[in-house]
Amino acid sequence: CKELLKTERTYKKDIEVIAEIFRHQLMFIITQQQDLYNNDEYNFENGTLIHLSDVLFTHLLPIYNFHIDFLRQRKQRISIWKTRSISGNEHFNVYKITQQIGDLIEILPVNI
16 A cells, blocks of 8 residues: 555656656757757757647646546545554455555546
């Protein structure tokens, strides 16, 4: 359970670096280069770079936003599980783990 949460945090942070920091730096470089060069060949290449970055980041941002929400929901579920925790009964612990897995599956989106 804690391992899943840690993995999700790491994944969200990796996507955040790409979606926010890398995009910002890329657009800064493109804009800076655009100010330096003013010819048709460069404008075509620059336009292509802008288009490619738009395509990439347009698809990446919804994934990033999903993982922000998914991580928040996971934290809430784990907090609930901790308040319901009962130690000592091994049979109950197996049942509890099965129920927790079901809770995690329940918060996944369904694509039809």
